[in-house]
Amino acid sequence: MKKITIAIDGYSSCGKSTMAKDLAKEIGYVYVDTGAMYRSVTLYALRHNMFMSDGSIDETRLQKQMNQIQITFRFNPTTGRPDTYLNGELVEKEIRGLEVSAHVSPIAALPFVREAMVCQQQQMGREKGIVMDGRDIGTTVFPDAELKIFVTASPEVRAQRRFAELREKGMEANYDDILKNVEERDYIDSHREVSPLRKADDAIELDNSNLTIEEQRAWLFNQYKKAAKM
């Protein structure tokens, strides 16, 4: 089968990373979690005190330092998935916490941040054979991707999934706070000026509110087979 580009977009915590990672592993493709890249930039901004007390961002300082932010992924043989590194430091756990989650949307809305990330993402996918998940992969990063999926699920289902995920990792979690965070991020992600979250015209939509992980896996694998044969 020919090597293709697979773009998986959708709302936060809708299970798209799980399905994207599992598919990449099954078919031997590279997997890139672009949300982890925006989260890493956010962690960098938090650590360098770039959030002012009124919640605004010191954009000038962040823009100047963008070239000092190196984000890489390394395969973790224990989990069978890639871990995220920020300037050589393993940050996989820290970027998933509530503090980064609460600050990431305004960072992801900054045009100079998006430009830098999109450029790196396009480099990563130069050779095809890639599964990339995010918000703008099918619309902006790879508008010519052979397979585009747009995943949705209700905010309550997504909040419950993130709650369970954090608890399982032994992290602090409150369902109501998570639901509020999910709804806020949906709003900012789909109303921002640059690359708002939207379904590409040629993307296939999947509402997975009532699907098991196994059902999703099988559905996605079928879509891949169809797209790669063409």
Ligand code: DC
């Ligand atoms: O998928 P996630 O929840 O880890 O994404 C974190 C944030 O990054 C979320 O607010 C949306 C943003 N994001 C984006 O704007 N574009 C992407 N391609 C991926 C994520």
